Amino acid sequence: MRRPQRRLVAKQGRSQDADEIRLLEAWIDAGKPLRGTKPPPPSESSSAADARRIARAVAAKAAAGEYSEYGACTRFDELPLSKKTKDALRKAGYKEMSEIQRAAIPHALCGRDILGAAKTGSGKTLAFVIPVLEKLYRANWSRDDGVGCIIISPTNDLAGQIWDVIRKVGKHHGFSGGAIVKRTGIDEEKELINRLNIIVCTPGRLVQHFDETPNFDCSQLQILVIDEADQMLHRDFQSQVDIIISQIPKVQTLLFSATQTKSIKDLARVNLKNPEYISVHEQASTATPDNLEQCAMIVPLEQKLNMLWSFIKRHLKSKILVFLSSVKQVKFVYEIFKKLRPGIPLKCMHGRMKYEVQQAIVAEFNESTSVMFSTDIFARGLDIGDVDWVVQVDCPESVALYIHRVGRTARYNKRGKSLIFLCPEEEKMLERLKATESKIPINVRKPKVEQLEQISQNIAAVLVKFPNLQQLGKRAFVTYLKSVYLQKDKEVFDLSRFSAENFAAYASSLGLPVTPKIRFVSHKKNASKKDMEDTDVKQKAKVIEINPQANRDMLADDELDDDDILKPKKATTDANIYGLHDVLSPKASSTGTNMEPEKVKELVDRPLKKKKLKINVHRPVGTRVKYDDEGNAIDPLASLAEEVGSEGVIHKDKISQRYAEMLREMQEDDKEDKAQHKKSLHEKKLQKKMKLKRKRQEETDEVSEDSGSESDRGGQNMSYKGKKKYLNDSDDDEGGDEAKKLLAQQEALALKLLGKMHD
Numbered sequence: 076m077r078r079p080q081r082r083l084v085a086k087q088g089r090s091q092d093a094d095e096i097r098l099l100e101a102w103i104d105a106g107k108p109l110r111g112t113k114p115p116p117p118s119e120s121s122s123a124a125d126a127r128r129i130a131r132a133v134a135a136k137a138a139a140g141e142y143s144e145y146g147a148c149t150r151f152d153e154l155p156l157s158k159k160t161k162d163a164l165r166k167a168g169y170k171e172m173s174e175i176q177r178a179a180i181p182h183a184l185c186g187r188d189i190l191g192a193a194k195t196g197s198g199k200t201l202a203f204v205i206p207v208l209e210k211l212y213r214a215n216w217s218r219d220d221g222v223g224c225i226i227i228s229p230t231n232d233l234a235g236q237i238w239d240v241i242r243k244v245g246k247h248h249g250f251s252g253g254a255i256v257k258r259t260g261i262d263e264e265k266e267l268i269n270r271l272n273i274i275v276c277t278p279g280r281l282v283q284h285f286d287e288t289p290n291f292d293c294s295q296l297q298i299l300v301i302d303e304a305d306q307m308l309h310r311d312f313q314s315q316v317d318i319i320i321s322q323i324p325k326v327q328t329l330l331f332s333a334t335q336t337k338s339i340k341d342l343a344r345v346n347l348k349n350p351e352y353i354s355v356h357e358q359a360s361t362a363t364p365d366n367l368e369q370c371a372m373i374v375p376l377e378q379k380l381n382m383l384w385s386f387i388k389r390h391l392k393s394k395i396l397v398f399l400s401s402v403k404q405v406k407f408v409y410e411i412f413k414k415l416r417p418g419i420p421l422k423c424m425h426g427r428m429k430y431e432v433q434q435a436i437v438a439e440f441n442e443s444t445s446v447m448f449s450t451d452i453f454a455r456g457l458d459i460g461d462v463d464w465v466v467q468v469d470c471p472e473s474v475a476l477y478i479h480r481v482g483r484t485a486r487y488n489k490r491g492k493s494l495i496f497l498c499p500e501e502e503k504m505l506e507r508l509k510a511t512e513s514k515i516p517i518n519v520r521k522p523k524v525e526q527l528e529q530i531s532q533n534i535a536a537v538l539v540k541f542p543n544l545q546q547l548g549k550r551a552f553v554t555y556l557k558s559v560y561l562q563k564d565k566e567v568f569d570l571s572r573f574s575a576e577n578f579a580a581y582a583s584s585l586g587l588p589v590t591p592k593i594r595f596v597s598h599k600k601n602a603s604k605k606d607m608e609d610t611d612v613k614q615k616a617k618v619i620e621i622n623p624q625a626n627r628d629m630l631a632d633d634e635l636d637d638d639d640i641l642k643p644k645k646a647t648t649d650a651n652i653y654g655l656h657d658v659l660s661p662k663a664s665s666t667g668t669n670m671e672p673e674k675v676k677e678l679v680d681r682p683l684k685k686k687k688l689k690i691n692v693h694r695p696v697g698t699r700v701k702y703d704d705e706g707n708a709i710d711p712l713a714s715l716a717e718e719v720g721s722e723g724v725i726h727k728d729k730i731s732q733r734y735a736e737m738l739r740e741m742q743e744d745d746k747e748d749k750a751q752h753k754k755s756l757h758e759k760k761l762q763k764k765m766k767l768k769r770k771r772q773e774e775t776d777e778v779s780e781d782s783g784s785e786s787d788r789g790g791q792n793m794s795y796k797g798k799k800k801y802l803n804d805s806d807d808d809e810g811g812d813e814a815k816k817l818l819a820q821q822e823a824l825a826l827k828l829l830g831k832m833h834d
């Protein structure tokens with residue numbers, strides 16, 4: 076009994092849809108915004124009541140003029156959208172449109188290609204999701220119709236996030252779809268993929284399906300979206316995007332990004348047809364969100380971790396996203412800080428994690444106040460709720476990446492702050508950020524060194540207690556330098572600007588007892604022999620001198636008396652979370668810390684009291700002698716380890732013993748490395764020699780061949796040819812003699828053998 080009724084309802088629904096689609100088509104057609112136009116500022120647009128009246132009278136043609144009715148509206152419910160989409164938008168709390176949505180959606184609804192750019196967090200996702208849903212709806216797309224839309228994004232996480240928005244806004248439509256991420260196995264996906272109406276995925280995964288899924292059919296595709304378009308059309312994804320474009324028909328294409336490509340070559344590659352260039356913030360004075368306060372600090376490489384730690388300790392009630400340049404660094408800093416327990420939950424995120432784990436971490440980070448250490452996997456597109464601070468410990472590879480990283484905060488009218496540490500050697504990046512054309516309002520602050528908590532000895536103590544972290548530290552060190560070395564922009568990233576002393580101090584700041592070998596760096600490439608000798612002598616002495624005053628000059632800030640970023644903070648209340656003054660102000664309380672404030676002060680003050688500080692950079696970390704109240708020397712490593720450890724006290728002798736072992740292990744590692752290196756050099760040399768030998772042999776053979784008979788040239792390989800020539804060419808006296816000699820030898824051997832057989 077129920078079935079016919081259900082069928083009836085479905086039929087009614089279909090006919091309602093058909094009516095609505097007819098109305099929408101008429102409405103869209105009647106009020107098409109003129110090409111190349113942007114909506115006027117909201118105050119000039121028609122009122123909501125007017126818009127509703129216009130919606131009822133869709134049959135009446137819209138008055139001609141630069142701005143059509145829906146092209147100028149400000150609310151979603153004034154747009155020619157299906158009831159299903161409007162209902163879902165209303166339920167999700169989306170009422171007023173953002174600038175990019177007002178500018179892009181009307182053009183996209185008319186079927187035009189779009190090249191859209193707007194600041195981070197300005198609502199670009201809805202600007203393409205709504206046209207996608209409407210396009211499929213108006214095309215009467217159903218589950219059986221297969222792939223109607225492809226959205227490509229640079230990361231799995233971003234694909235997942237886009238799919239979540241589609242699910243929310245498209246929940247009343249019956250489309251099938253999903254984010255094709257690593258979660259499902261490729262074989263499982265192969266079964267499903269042709270049944271999805273909307274596919275959101277990374278270019279790599281899509282190309283894999285084009286390669287491996289036999290019946291993967293995109294011939295009926297209606298619309299293509301490329302999010303983070305500038306990244307997609309460049310370098311890493313270029314070839315994959317080219318493959319995708321070659322495999323699909325030309326359809327309506329929407330490209331969005333916060334930092335848009337303007338290269339005609341790039342756009343030609345995606346076949347944009349007379350696109351609408353929509354850059355809503357082009358005339359804005361800043362390229363970053365208006366509610367974002369940005370700050371930069373010049374921090375020597377070896378002080379970065381101290382600075383980060385000090386910063387975190389002073390912002391225990393904030394949600395902080397920290398960017399580091401490699402997976403190894405993220406892991407190392409996360410593990411070490413976790414052991415040192417700053418008093419705020421810590422998380423880490425990188426591309427080597429399983430998708431489910433990443434999702435769980437993002438969900439947790441969304442909910443709670445914590446610090447997340449991340450690689451650039453998090454830099455683009457991800458929409459995390461209420462991030463207070465973005466801290467860039469390592470320099471971004473470009474101004475564009477800087478903009479994307481800081482864009483993880485101050486999203487959609489919310490406030491946020493960002494801080495970037497730049498090494499003195501990377502000041503060129505600061506110049507670029509401050510350049511007028513970058514449109515980045517960034518303040519340069521100089522932290523006072525005496526406010527810094529020095530944690531390298533604590534880290535060294537942790538490494539003693541957890542030896543596996545030592546290897547991680549070593550790799551973090553090497554991968555950091557490698558990441559700098561591999562950067563193409565040598566004006567900013569130039570390892571040769573760092574001295575051997577810098578590296579040693581950096582290793583020391585990671586708690587490493589010796590500086591790991593870095594084979595890709597040669598400091599004295601063009602140095603004279605004398606220079607080299609001098610350096611050797613210095614390195615043998617293993618002592619560098621640092622003038623603490625110079626350091627202080629670099630780090631101290633005299634101009635900031637009123638707005639002193641290092642001034643003690645009275646209370647960590649939400650009220651001053653956003654004040655620039657609290658970038659590195661000392662903590663109000665040290666709850667959850669593992670080092671007493673006096674100890675910190677002692678560590679910080681000690682070098683500053685002296686006029687000139689001598690640091691033995693190769694001296695094992697943590698061996699500096701300290702004294703107890705009675706003036707007896709104590710082993711600082713041991714005392715620190717006692718404070719740091721959570722699982723009981725470590726004894727001094729054990730520490731020294733472990734330390735000696737550690738040193739021995741590293742030296743052995745070093746020896747092995749050297750031997751390996753020597754071996755590989757030897758092998759390379761040998762190969763080179765062989766190659767040369769072969770070449771010579773070939774040349775000789777060629778000469779011989781040129782002078783040989785036609786049949787000689789037909790031989791299979793050179794040595795055979797050579798031999799054949801020897802034996803056959805009786806004109807060649809020398810060759811003839813040798814051949815005779817050889818024959819005689821062989822005959823003698825055969826006779827001998829025969830004789831033996833007879834015996």
Ligand SMILES: Nc1ncnc2c1ncn2[C@@H]1O[C@H](COP(=O)(O)OP(=O)(O)OP(=O)(O)O)[C@@H](O)[C@H]1O
Binds near residue numbers: 195332333
């Ligand atoms: N019209 C709107 N009204 C209220 N909130 C909105 C609106 N549009 C988008 N948002 C919210 O703004 C936030 C940022 O949106 P979205 O992620 O689309 O930004 P984006 O421009 O794509 O940023 P990015 O460049 O970093 O990728 C999201 O939380 C989203 O829900």
